[in-house]
Amino acid sequence: MKNRIPFLFVCLLFRFHSFAQPSVKEAPAGFDIEKSGIPHGKIDTVSYSSKTVGTVRKALVYTPPGFSSRNKYSVLYLLHGIGGDEKEWFYNGKPQIILDNLYAEGKLAPMIVVMPNGRAMKDDRATGNIMAQDKVQAFATFEQDLLNDLMPFIEKKFPVLQDREHRAIAGLSMGGGQSLNFGLGNLDKFAWVGGFSSAPNTKSPQQLLPDPEAAKAKLKLLWISCGDKDNLISFSKRTHDYLFEKEVPHIYYIEPGVHDFKVWKNGLFMFSQFLFKPVDASSFPGYTILGTPATTNVRSANYPQVFPDNRVVFRVKAPDARQVQVDLGRKYDMVKDAEGFWNVVTDSMGEGFHYYSLLIDGVALADPASETFYGMGRMASGIEIPFRDGSYYAVRDVPHGDIRMKRYFSAVTNSWRRFYIYTPPGYDKSADAYPALYLLHGGGEDERGWASQGRTDLIMDNLIAAGKAKPMLVVMMDGNMGMGGGFTEQVLRAFENELKLAVIPFVENNFRLAKGPANRALAGLSMGGIQTLYAGIKNTDLFGYLGVFSSGWLPAQQSISDAQYSYIKNNLPGIQSNLKLLWIAMGGKEDIAYNNCKNMLSKFDDLSLKYSYNEYPGGHTWPVWRNNLFSFTPLLFK
Template structure:
């Protein structure tokens, strides 16, 4: 028994060592790796001909067999595909794949394998001549799927000593061939366990067609490898595939490097991909295999930085040659290091999901990053960055009917000034004659009426919910809650009363006079985040005859401030029955215990319980932040007007 345990432990150590060895991969091919090196044994390139029933002709392919190839041994196979302007010789002419593989073998970095380089243009005249973009030639690249599966693979497996199971079969390609590799590999997981797309072209199917069943892919795929140059105009096809895999938690490598649509990138793709093949794969390490990150949607048009790495670390790079000290303030401050060109750079820790404000601190002065979009938050214009979120599909841009956000100015008699609101009208509003219910939606301190429209993605959230029948079509009025002369609304009784007057005497009358909306309480709702949640409590609780639903996000009465809270609780105690009767939804939510309003909210809820005021309570982890409030709107809006 002891001996068995020792043997078992030794085997475990060996497997761990193999897995570790498989993952020690450089992120970039060393110079000279695609050239002949002294003392390195060479594999062999042969041309084969096979009969294709799919095409109705005899076709050709190149086959690489590794150094020391023996017919007594069985090998795994990689099918390596060319681009739209090439043929079976494109890799050989432009990429020297045999030399890359020879050098990798010499350093024991790859498993012995056979590599088949076919002609992916499955038609009788398969030469790369004439108009390579002609319809019949483009269609032939799709036809190749059947030629590959029914003709080429069976021929290779009859002629060469190969392992014939999916675990020992890989497919990869460049450009058009990259699209083929993704289409054919992910579309035939019973045939391929290893799939690589290098600079995949527009022939790549949309992700939901590539992988309609992500769970099946997670169980069957050994590795999905997606790579592209950062200045390749086709990078959008690689990124949308990566985004879908990220959303559905499908392990994969998303490898971005400096480069365009050329063999420098494709050779590096082969160098990287081949080292993973036919070995144990540590999925937890895959996010580390990239040189560059992707540009967030919050970057201005051509800005290369910031960049988000696959594990959500962020790379910042700023030019400030005369500065003595530069930092990034993302809640946590990161010190940047200066290079000889006057550029400062830093890579942060992994950043949480969704939207975050940030600032540059240059010699102690907080500034907006000129490479990012700016947002009014923190009481000033600040930069913002959108971090990918697996479960953020509810606020993604989708092919659904879209509503519109308009900016409306109105004169407020209570304020004695012109004010502005953002108004979302649902899809079909302009063509319809019906009247819609209204949600009045309030921002937090240091923000304004732009917050919910930009940081909050209100229109996308509602567009998607309405298209799925999960929310009623509604008008959403995003008010400016700053009603004091100092800019920020504050939390004292006078300012809260001023907001109540603004809401009742100016905003609601303007909306009901200028938009096609219902005007009764059952078709009005009021909600807000943080400061806006406090305004909702103050104006909503006192006016439940005007609203059927109240939403309080990351907020609560300041329960230790008795000068403010005692009158409110006294009002609620006297009117508890009326509040419960009038409100169909009194919905309170928090961003978990890390939310700065958490403790006050819990005290407030306990007081509500004591008073007999009915409410629903929800938590969504993420703190006092926009990712939480987006989800609050997503959840709350589904309760309304039903």
């Protein structure tokens, strides 16, 4: 071996440099090119007896610059892909060059790297049909070969530390799946686990981590990386999504690329620098080059992208524009690149759904890369930020109901109108009569709001499947009366008539509904909450349940609210007798309706009107209202 230097010098480098996590987010140019004038490690082939396979097997072992049998080393087991063997990394990945260069810069903790053959069978060559069942099975069998044969051999032959804190496993493609399967399945053996472009052999997240709390306690680092154009990225993302939901610290690293060694070499460069050092898990969300395309993007659109720390990258092509901004309530100035694309990275955004627009030379437009939603009084773009507690509106393997659109002619408005209606699983095959919730949108929205932005069908599907809510129909009507505003006495009265004289009769004539106030509920958000107050409290002979989300009488509506308070005072015994539940919810003090609501509740207290109150922090936003629906519907029709 050439240019060997004393191990003491390596230790000094480690002492002064290696306790820092990587300061870069991708490998620099030349990271995999051999440099002269620096110390080099050594790669040897070793043979070990495998009782698992019943033969002698081979592996490559990299020992670092200054290697000495008088010292103890940590170990990284580095696994190949389905078409490779123990030499795949050596020939294509240049690990010895990558690691030598990192050692020379003082960026690695001393370790040896073992590159085994992960195909645990007697004929372990990558020949013939590499996808044959016996060869694929051999990759699973390797777990026993690794744990029972190879690791004991390495720990006997080399001066290595033999505790889990000094043992890591990582691999590419099939080897990435093995690393996640074996590493997370043996947390008593490995504290550092990395999967590069992990293949379909990767177990489901629930199988990988049936006990997330144990993983949190034992793992030093869990690394998941992939190229953004890799067809196998879904296996990495499903693992990341589960880890995110269960709050298991990890790095989800996405970079430009496909399923090749450009990506995997960069993965080794980044992953190896974390190993066997103190780590700061709070910094993990920052270690990625690209974000994940938002779920609200149109099909195949790469942008907007959401980073793990909830920053968002927006990108739009407008080569002739003079100024482009993203309007998310706060306006972000975008910067044009040489190709005519405008780009910006936002601050970390709140979880859940947000409306946004592009402002191109001052004109508000929908982003062509985003799905559009009717909100803010017009069609706008929307972006969904991953929500750790949002599993209640995730698509799950449960029976699903339908959302249907129905047109009806309204004698109240003398026009054709429409509503959306959720029917629960099994509705068409059942003869049962169902209770109904009439659910109202906010100002600037319409009947599509709860059906689309609100995720009503998924919330109801999951609640019903869990036995937490009764099967019910949910009617999402249009609360816009076309009379120049939603808050005057005239407009509120027109809404009340539309609800009572047009919508309810049509629904009850065309769907199987149980009749009477005990089987009807009325609820709404913001403007819909005011409509619920106006039409609900006066009609407790129609509605036994009322839900008011992020709402309260406005100061400008004092004459209407005073009339309602007077009505409550004069009819309190009948209201209390008829009304099974008045449920009022706010989005915390940051909700713009908070003070109006508190003033209204103080009047209710003076009148001795019974109600239940709930706060879910988040402001005047869809994440709050989704949670309101999730919390309110289990209380209905008991």
